Amino acid sequence: MKICKTVLRPILLYGAETWALMRKEEGLLERTEMRMVRWIAGISLLQGRDSQGIRRMCGICNVQEKAKEDRLRYYGHVIRREEVEPIKRAKNMPVMGRRSVGRQRIRWMDVVRRDMGEVGWREEDSMNRNRWRKLTRAADRAMQ
Template sequence: MKIYERLVDSRLREMVTISQEQWGFMPESPFLFVLTLDCIVKLLEEGPLRTILYADDIALVADSREELEEKVRLWQVALADNGLRLNVKKTKFISSEQCTRPILDCQGEAIEKVEEFRYLGSDLSEEGSVDQAVRGRINAAWLKWRESTGILCDRRCSRTLKGKLYRTVVRPALLYGSECWALGKAQERQLHAAEMRMLRWACGWTRRDRVRNEDVRAVMKTAPIQLKMREQRLSWYGHVLRRPEDHPIRLALDFEAPGKRPRGAPRKRWKDVIKKDLAEVGAMPDDAFDRMRWRRIIRTADPATARD
């Protein structure tokens, strides 16, 4: 197979002339692109959690508007020196503080400030709220549900099959990224209501039929959405704990933001949610280093896959 690929690549190179403007279509370009970005990061000597790279997405973190503007200009110059350019129209910035002045690049072009944006499939808000992320996941789940109505709304299909389809197609879309959410009661109710509506419609029931939620779940063989989210959070928490202490993700877990929290009832943090989850399943952080034991502790099986 490798010989065939090399032969095809060689034939294409003989038949097609690739100009410098089409450099991005060359077979080696992904590797060269990643290598170039890695060299730029080492050149700028950014600390951990200050520059986050994923494929061609670059996230810069700064403590002030002036610092962020300076970092953008440094990156713009470094990219230009290596034959790349920063697409200002696709570049956005978000601030956790009130910031009215725009950020300017090297050419004086303003970078747009937004209140929320989507990064790697997750919605981020300047307020740190997960409301938009929850709404986005609910919409994505309904989209998958509508794509599957040929089975979910077919009375000839068994409810067991419908439940399996929901668990494998619809629910993953609803829970994508939920392991990083610090949910409140209101967001949990939204997710619960969306799931129950999908399950009831798949069964052909409405609220007027007065069928309890527990009975609907038993028929569809589906565990509560709150318990599945807890399982995903603790699974991700275990992955983080097993990382080396100097790994960026461990540094993010142990990071303490400067300043004091407001008086009254401060916003719930992810650590607070994890602490509550650990108490509910009766686990300790040290249990995460034993993968098999940790998996048994945190697992919430659906009724269809429950074992004695």
């Protein structure tokens, strides 16, 4: 499982802090990781073991939780930056024009707001770096 945590998961989640993941893509990530974990652990789908039980046995958390943790950790970095930094200016930049008709494409900030809403956090919480670190490390703490 050390290989899974140190090699496979970073490959799966490379750049995840900037992705605007939709539920469908999160499910694809989870299925991919579970296929690899089952292969490493030698557990066949025919054995009928559920994913949660396998994760508990192997001591790993859900890849969706890790992706959320990465996004929120990066969001904290962006919020704490100086106002003159390019990334902060790009985040706060107003976009002129109208959005297209119909359902809108999901944006990174929409995903971050969804993640923060699920756990009940506010933007002000990210200004305290130590507190934000403790809040965003929830996925690792649950498996220790």
